[in-house]
Amino acid sequence: MSTPSDRDAFAELYDELAAELLRYLWRRCGDRAQAEDLLSVVFLEAWRRRAALRPGAPTRPWLYGIATNVVRNHHRALRRHRAALERIAAAAGPASAPGADEQATVQRRLAEALGALRALPRREQDVVALCAWSQLSYEEAATALGVPVGTVRSRLSRARRRLADVSAPPVTKEPRHEPA
Amino acid sequence: MSPLDAPPIPDVLARPARARRAALLAELHAPAVRGRRRLLPAAAAVAALALGAVLIPTLREGGGETALAVTREGNWLELRIQDAGASGAELTRELRDAGVDGEVRVIGVPADLVGTWVVIEEASKRPAPSPRAGEETVRLNTIDFGRELLRLPIAQVRESDGHFILWAGREAQPGEDVAADRAAFNQWFVDRQARERRPAP
Numbered sequence: 001m002s003t004p005s006d007r008d009a010f011a012e013l014y015d016e017l018a019a020e021l022l023r024y025l026w027r028r029c030g031d032r033a034q035a036e037d038l039l040s041v042v043f044l045e046a047w048r049r050r051a052a053l054r055p056g057a058p059t060r061p062w063l064y065g066i067a068t069n070v071v072r073n074h075h076r077a078l079r080r081h082r083a084a085l086e087r088i089a090a091a092a093g094p095a096s097a098p099g100a101d102e103q104a105t106v107q108r109r110l111a112e113a114l115g116a117l118r119a120l121p122r123r124e125q126d127v128v129a130l131c132a133w134s135q136l137s138y139e140e141a142a143t144a145l146g147v148p149v150g151t152v153r154s155r156l157s158r159a160r161r162r163l164a165d166v167s168a169p170p171v172t173k174e175p176r177h178e179p180a
Numbered sequence: 181m182s183p184l185d186a187p188p189i190p191d192v193l194a195r196p197a198r199a200r201r202a203a204l205l206a207e208l209h210a211p212a213v214r215g216r217r218r219l220l221p222a223a224a225a226v227a228a229l230a231l232g233a234v235l236i237p238t239l240r241e242g243g244g245e246t247a248l249a250v251t252r253e254g255n256w257l258e259l260r261i262q263d264a265g266a267s268g269a270e271l272t273r274e275l276r277d278a279g280v281d282g283e284v285r286v287i288g289v290p291a292d293l294v295g296t297w298v299v300i301e302e303a304s305k306r307p308a309p310s311p312r313a314g315e316e317t318v319r320l321n322t323i324d325f326g327r328e329l330l331r332l333p334i335a336q337v338r339e340s341d342g343h344f345i346l347w348a349g350r351e352a353q354p355g356e357d358v359a360a361d362r363a364a365f366n367q368w369f370v371d372r373q374a375r376e377r378r379p380a381p
Contacts, residue, residue, distance in 0.1 A: 007208050014205070018196045023189050032193065039196055040204050047208050051327055054362050055292060084207045091203035102190060109187045116183035133186035163183045 006050070013059055014043060021067055024134050028071040030114050032103065040088055041077045042067045058143065064136060065144035068126055116163060124159035127152050248274040248284070252334070259330040261348050264295030271348060288358045289349035289365055296327040299347040299369055 021042060026035035045066050053062055070077045078085065117125050130141040131152065138156075142149040247266030251258045261271070271284035289298055330346065347369075352358040359365035 007205065010208055011201075011205055014201060018201070019191075019194050022196050023194045026189060026194070027187055036196060036200065040200065040207075043204055044207060052362075088200055088203040088207060091206065092197060092199035103193055106187070106189055106193060110189075113183060113185075113187040128184065132184045160184065 010043065010047060010050075013046075013063070017060060017063055018043075020134065021063060024064065024067055024129065025071065027110060027113070027133055028067075028129055029074065030107070030110050032107075034074075037078060037085055038067070038070055038074060040085060041070050041074075041081050044081050044084055045070060045077065058140070061136065061140040061143035064130060064134065064140070065146065068130070068144060072122070120159050120162055124155050124162070127155040128159050128163075131156055246274050247271055250275065253331070255334050256331040257334050259297075259332070259346070260328060261295050261297070264348075264350060268348070284346045284348055286348045286350040287369075288352040288356045290359055290361050291351075293327070293349040293362060293365065294351050296349050297330045297346060298327075298349045298365065300330065300344065 018039060022035055022039050025038045025042070026032050029035055029038060042063060046063055049066070053059065117128060120128065126145060127141055130136045130144055131138065136144065138149050138152045141152045145152065247261070247263035248271045249258075249260040249262050251260075259275075263270075266286075268283070268285045271286070275284055287298065289296075332344070359368045
């Protein structure tokens with residue numbers, strides 16, 4: 001719908017969830033400027049798909065689901081909304097870069113974390129980013145990904161095992177000393 | 181730090197730029213992105229508005245006692261169902277009375293979808309590449325599709341080389357088996373269309 005109340009509802013949704021979605025997108029893509037663009041794309045996509053949201057359905061996992069798809073297909077998503085993003089950038093003026101030093105530190109840590117995350121299969125990356133990084137419940141993650149809750153649990157469990165294997169200290173064998 | 185721990189991002193850095201908020205919300209007034217062969221999110225819809233000769237100036241303002249409210253709002257044509265019990269023929273007649281040569285069909289739906297638009301499609305008049313593919317869908321996501329308010333860009337209505345097909349939700353009839361919710365309805369509808377498009381053995 002395109003009534004003023006719809007737009008007001010979206011403005012409220014933005015105020016409520018934009019910061020946490022920006023965090024999620026930044027962690028997933030590793031770049032703050034791109035995450036801001038992707039955040040705009042998430043809300044543009046949500047607006048486009050708003051008729052698909054059932055009345056009373058929770059919006060947070062729905063938006064995370066859209067955000068996850070946007071991350072997965074970010075080239076296509078950015079291309080689709082290129083004109084709107086250009087208008088948004090032009091209207092918003094030059095991007096500010098708060099705390100350049102702090103941002104550099106965050107970027108470095110993100111790069112390390114993303115390196116480990118990207119070693120996982122894509123589906124496991126999604127559940128780690130949703131459940132472990134963004135604190136979505138299993139039910140919310142299941143809604144976001146459109147899979148059963150049990151699938152979220154099993155993917156997260158497999159991801160934990162894989163990540164534990166990767167992050168554990170290497171096992172070395174002591175040379176065996178034969179008794180003289 | 182374990183890879184399962186979220187890489188920390190201080191609050192000050194996680195605040196989206198304020199100026200972008202207003203610019204983004206301004207974009208939500210605009211119609212959706214154009215594209216071809218794109219179904220609306222709720223799935224597909226079918227009915228026939230052969231919209232070649234649209235008499236926009238004759239549109240009624242407001243709804244009055246009509247089953248269908250057809251109004252012009254800026255560059256948009258807005259369609260709202262006022263009587264959820266109206267028949268497809270009645271809705272279609274009112275659409276045509278308003279100067280739009282078209283058709284609305286009604287279909288049994290879950291209770292929360294009664295009196296709403298449930299599926300929309302603008303189909304090309306060109307032949308499909310194969311019988312299985314059905315008609316080619318055109319420019320669908322230029323339509324602003326809301327459950328209660330359907331908005332068609334007037335330029336598209338005037339220039340359309342295809343036809344719009346609109347389905348309105350009605351109450352299930354006694355003994356009629358309808359889907360439990362919207363998702364189930366969408367899937368049922370898509371399956372139904374696929375069955376209808378399948379060539380006879």
